[in-house]
Amino acid sequence: MTRTDSLQKLVAIDVETSGINPFRHQILSLAFVPVDPSKSSLELYVNEGEPEWQRTAAGYFEESRPAWEACGLSANDACAALSSYIETAFGDQITVVGHNVGFDVAFLRQLAFRAGLDQLPLISHRVIDTHTILYLLHLSGVIPKNALSSEGAFRYFDIRPPASARHTALGDAMATRKLFIRVLELWDRASVNQALR
Template sequence: MNQKIVVTDVETGGTDPQEHSLLQVALVVFENGLELDALKLNIVHDAYRVTPRAMEINKIDLETHEGYKPEEAVQMILDFMKKHFEKPAQVCGHNVGFDVGFLKVLFKMVGVDYDKIFSYRLLDTSAVARFLVFAGIIPPRGSLGDLAKHFNVPHDPKELHDALVDCRVTYQLLVEMTKMFPSAVTDTDVSEAI
């Protein structure tokens, strides 16, 4: 794990980035197995588009939800990313395509090019888990909480679905998953391959 990556997670008002509100985003930068920096932002909107099921899962109370307007949030994300990465950063997450979909909409909303900040190359712990299930290595698991439990990643299940908590659990899950594969390449080989 001798690479610098950013782990991201979002909490939303539903499953459709074109339709539902992005409510919370977190980014955590890791390098050599260590957390270097973290950012967590609540996003506020003039009007929210949410589903009851999503709000039940994320436990966000819109009556007390305070944070940053999309323009402010994107600027804070840009400043955070530029502090740590000179070129588009590799993004990791659990079901990361979901998170990226909402981030792309957020960036587009304020006229900023997502692809200049984040790489198109994604590392998805959910996809790794599906591969391990398909290969018969682990029993069927899907949720971040189930996988964290299976791989003995310390976490409080009641704290999951907070974007920052989920980022940290996701990274630790990734670390535990990599222990299942022997390393046969050098750090130079790995960095050149991605």
């Protein structure tokens, strides 16, 4: 399998939630943006009634609330739409990519549980975390510590999502896709430089 083949099964993800605790708060929206730009993206809203809110999350979600209220799906319908999207776009299991992706995965598992599923089909339990890759690059002296957070990484790699798209699932997933590609390019250069030493 070539590297290009492997990249075709990778999807950048982001979720927006009513807070940080998957045992108390709810997933409100999710976006899947394939690393392969020829494949279409997916954005879904999940609305199963007014959730418990954390103040910061409520502020971030204010602009998305009208779409959430108008287009929000039940957990069952959201899982069905997500599975249909993966099967149509990929035909096989995908691996998700995210920044601090454990957060996103925890809420995807919550979504599956609320739909009566043990897990979401066609999504590998293995993940790629850009924060982990950045941390390894930092420990190797390749990037500064202030490039580890999402905001810092976007600044360091000159990724500028529109202000209106920041803290939306689709906007952040698109920015994460760009971040992953830039990090992969930097990793390649760092590996070459190491080999030449």
